[in-house]
Amino acid sequence: MRRVLFESEHEAFRDSVRSFIDKEMTPNYGAWERAGIVPRQLFTAAGRLGLFASVPEQYGGAGITDFRFHTVFCEEAARAGVAPAAVGLTLHAEVCIPYFLGLATDEQKQRWLPGLADGTLIAAIAMTEPGTGSDLSGIRTRAVRDGDEYVVNGNKTFITNGINADLVITAVRTGEHPHKGLSLLVIERGMPGFERGRNLEKVGMHAQDTAELSFTDVRVPVANLLGAEGEGFYGLTRNLPMERLGIAVAALAQATAAVEYTIDYVRQRTAFGKPIGALQHTRFRLAELVTEIDVTQQFLDRCVIEANDGTLSPVDAAKAKWWATELQGRVIDACVQMHGGYGYMLEYPIARDWIDSRVSRIYGGSTEIMKEIIGRSLELG
Amino acid sequence: MRRVLFESEHEAFRDSVRSFIDKEMTPNYGAWERAGIVPRQLFTAAGRLGLFASVPEQYGGAGITDFRFHTVFCEEAARAGVAPAAVGLTLHAEVCIPYFLGLATDEQKQRWLPGLADGTLIAAIAMTEPGTGSDLSGIRTRAVRDGDEYVVNGNKTFITNGINADLVITAVRTGEHPHKGLSLLVIERGMPGFERGRNLEKVGMHAQDTAELSFTDVRVPVANLLGAEGEGFYGLTRNLPMERLGIAVAALAQATAAVEYTIDYVRQRTAFGKPIGALQHTRFRLAELVTEIDVTQQFLDRCVIEANDGTLSPVDAAKAKWWATELQGRVIDACVQMHGGYGYMLEYPIARDWIDSRVSRIYGGSTEIMKEIIGRSLELG
């Protein structure tokens, strides 16, 4: 169905994104998958493309916060089959930078925003710990005040950009209260005692670095506190709706791309003397998939508009996140099946999509957590 | 999620509809269910409400074709638990009247539109025959030209408003070509040889009359031909997208109402000392249902806007129809389950919704036909 989301500037940006992906990403993608990481230069190139434009002009950005540009980038990365290499970029752009925009002091902004805007400083956010998932009250990494510094000890895991990151927004415990005892510290590359563990071996998403981090008596200046002490929980939760919408948008983009590959495939592949697209079952399955996608696209497009207006509720973002990622799983699985044996071979992009996409139902808050959020909002008793 | 479909005039209409339903429908609904039909006066009352406002002013209507009013009516009928009694009204308003507006000659308009507008003439459409479903090429009811008349012989079945109807738009065969041999004749109450069979016993939808019709040497003036001879197929298909969108809108409205009943129920009903809404499974299921509904609502609202603009494609209408009606089935079934044994008892509206709703996946073109339409549009081979 026709979409009413984009204006002409977004379509112009789409052209730039396409040529960026063709030139900077697609030729190197195989090498990045083998390396398990993208190079730092990809971030500076993305800065030139304008992906970090939400940083205000005085700090080197364009001051444009329009989620539609992000949507365009996700759609094109999915279409080109390089979505995993885009995850670190979008995390930097749409998750980390908003923390700085919303919480940093002027002094902090001057220190960090210019580098974040041009991609020379790469950001990550470290929330999850071994043994704690979405349950923030279980965070045990501890920051003890000592004069003008905090002394930080603890471990984090599943950190996207964990290897590349220069600035790690780290959730630490500064008090005992499950929520009010949490604060955010920006821990910088090179601080003594800050070690990166192994780049985790994952089922898919190989071009994206996901690491364990450890902190042993890391001394972090109080000047690196993001937001006030004890307001970490607020900081961590305020940006979640946008993060979840971003995952939903990427998930739907990938499902859409998968259906496009599959339509091409079933038109070409023959069985019993006809293209398999001529079989009624294939036709029905694809009819189902394009319907699901169309229906969901209109919903997400509305969410994007609300996100731009600042009215997107956490509950609606939770709906978008679980629905779109579960849809992505269903759709891509069906597309693999329509490819038959070829769908199991990694040379076909659909096979990679299948293993890459499994995680989207888990990160950013699992499907179960989303349902908990929505269910609670219904005040059932 | 917030909807952006309605303007203030629609909300004002919603108030009128609510009081109309409270006054005219709810008190009599049980009696209509037992009788298997609504009284003719309901149509004239609906005429006064403005439900047939698409008829131009010169013929007694208001000349307003805005599908949003129809949407409001469906939503309120579902919420009040009287949707089956609304089916005949909406068929008259949104399926039959458009045939006359689009195909009738001026002379025909003068004859029929005033009655259609005030509800004194009730319309039906007779397409399906015993043994033919959506396969129009199988129509066997025959109209043979004899001077200024056609002589009509044949049988029709599953005719909504079949008992109440005064004007039956009847698909007849005037030639051998599967499609170009079809024409539409308006057969009027009282024409000799036009008999109504039994009001069919259905699993649900008891307040709505669904009948078999038979035609034995019925002499119908050529002046009753709607559209040109041989253009019946065109006539039958041009309004299908709107008809299907109407079914989708009603289906989603009913699913929404079912979830509202169920939320009320689980807040009150206790098990093991707590409201069952406090059980995680209940919370998750309802979270799923409200998400599906919200996602679909945004899609249908876009379809309604496109319908008003005249740009709704047959393929998008097919998507809306099968998706919303399948969703309706899933949602209402889950709601019955959450009611436990009470959900099986007809005194609870959810039990009635369950049996009423099964047909929506069948009429107006079954789910399978919708998928065929969508699948063909993908040109898979």
Add this chain to the structure above:
Amino acid sequence: MPVDRLLPTSEAEDLIMLTRELADKELAPRADDHEKGEIYPEGLFATLGRAGLLGLPYPEAFGGGDQPYEVYLQVLEELAARWAAVAVATSVHTLACHPLNAFGTDAQKERWLPAMLAGEAIGGYSLSEPQAGSDAAALTCKAEPVTGAGGELTGYRITGNKAWITHGGKADFYSLFTRTAPGSRGISCFLVPGAVEGLSFGKPEEKMGLQAVPTTSAMWDGAVIDADRLIGTEGQGLQIAFSALDSGRLGIAACATGLAQAALDVAVGYANERTAFGRRIVDHQGLGFLLADMAAAVDSARATYLDAARRRDLGRPFGRQASVAKLIATDAAMKVTTDAVQVLGGYGYTRDFPVERYMREAKIMQIFEGTNQIQRLVISRELAQ
């Protein structure tokens, strides 16, 4: 085409043949009219009893059939394929015989069991109360001792309301669970007569389906029953109820499978006859695959309940398997009957074909004998170590 069954003995094969003949003659032709008219099939259960079908899994010594559950359940399935309400009532009757057979004294068994197993006395099961569905500890209906002149126990006075009684008001006896003391160990089981002063029944519930056999509430207004109608000991009621639970679930799993089989048969028959766009609709792939999934669901449901039944017959634990069977078979029945309506299109929605009734009948099977959510709770608790 009859179901191709794996049966352990030739005697069992004969029993299935007999069941099919009887059911084709006595059940199938009457089901539609009785269900539409909500008319109780007077005398039908006596006929089933005379054929030996109402005491199948019980000892021959008391007139039972001494059949393993593997066979009894397949008989139930054949009945359900012709008339679900009769099969469900048969399952409930069989369940109602269980407390006496398993916990009664020899004297009690000799007195009552032969008539019950011969189907001369039809039974109902009365555990639920209006505000206590699957939550037996919340029961409030109570039985208080009545003493004779010498202070000896002569009977019990029963006061309170029960709900959801299949065959309520029609049955000759009920296995009744009431409270004789506070707490979950204060429930006792009684074999009570169907008619006694102070016992009355509500009007039949208006159900979506299974309308030929009434479901009612019961009002106990101080009715007094003899002391020897206590089954087991005072306070043993929940133990007795729990011991019957798993077997009852298997009964429903078998009924659901039979119902699904009937819907599949109608759908396949129709799809082989009806044509659209120049071909039989069974030859359209979209519909053929739907029928294939329906057939797979029925086969798999049957295999699942038989696995549980064989464990029961071997004396092995089968509680988890019974819950799995109830969950799988009733969900399958709901899906298969719903899809059967779809296969028949508009005709499926009319009362001219039985599939709409099957669909209405399937829904309750996901709900009674413990909703499928309760089954999931049982299974998940077993998984929690």
Add this chain to the structure above:
Amino acid sequence: MPVDRLLPTSEAEDLIMLTRELADKELAPRADDHEKGEIYPEGLFATLGRAGLLGLPYPEAFGGGDQPYEVYLQVLEELAARWAAVAVATSVHTLACHPLNAFGTDAQKERWLPAMLAGEAIGGYSLSEPQAGSDAAALTCKAEPVTGAGGELTGYRITGNKAWITHGGKADFYSLFTRTAPGSRGISCFLVPGAVEGLSFGKPEEKMGLQAVPTTSAMWDGAVIDADRLIGTEGQGLQIAFSALDSGRLGIAACATGLAQAALDVAVGYANERTAFGRRIVDHQGLGFLLADMAAAVDSARATYLDAARRRDLGRPFGRQASVAKLIATDAAMKVTTDAVQVLGGYGYTRDFPVERYMREAKIMQIFEGTNQIQRLVISRELAQ
């Protein structure tokens, strides 16, 4: 906790115990490293062969185990629960022995079968071609007669390409299906050696899973094999292939069930240990119900393939049941393994836990031995009268 199995004999129980011990010792500890490194487990199949696990459903006279399918498949399931690739290769080997056992002459059987059943010669199965998946009539690889000086038939020259060969390049023999004449009655079956001049194999396919055992294509470039390697008669190939089809599907159904069981076990173990919001996650109802559905799917898949196997063992028709079993079991495995990843959350997506591998392994089971769409086609054709 080991699976509680219904087995027909105490010998079968011993066999299952032996399999578990062997698999715990030889398969489970090595699976992860071999799969990650894509390293073929040299010598492992010889070990399985020495334990008697590679000829289970074949006659004792030739060194087989003379076990019913009901037992053989449960052995396969136990293997699959430790290492799916090995179980699949075992199923393929067993399938590859079938043409010789069922259609070979006594002389052929005496010559080759004992080594095959003892696992001294491991077999592959070579039917598919690049452009002919489940469409056997479209095969183009051909075998042309080679004659000696006196014009007598001495061998066949084979030319063409085959695809999707499990164990390709590693196996000692292949049951090969090639064209000896046009049309569907022009396919013949040969028992060919794994190494012969003019036969080469493509590089292993880069698969999503089952990486320790290669899948390759084969290029036949005029290789000549002896005439006595023809199994059955010329043109009997499709008949032979079809006769093995249903048994092969049961093998995959058993492998899928074992895989699903393994995923369930990991998920249940994790859910019993991990806590969130102050409780074990198994005690959160949303997750408990998910686990219950997973357990029900596994139990039901097992019951379904065993029903088909018992029919085969009794000599009754089982083709439809085999398709139902393959469809139900592999769809269950996909669902259960996918949900297991979800239960483990982020950990499930890492290679630190095996469930991500299980999920990748499950996907192919819905595809090979006839995609599940083909199974639906088989079932729906059976329903079309």
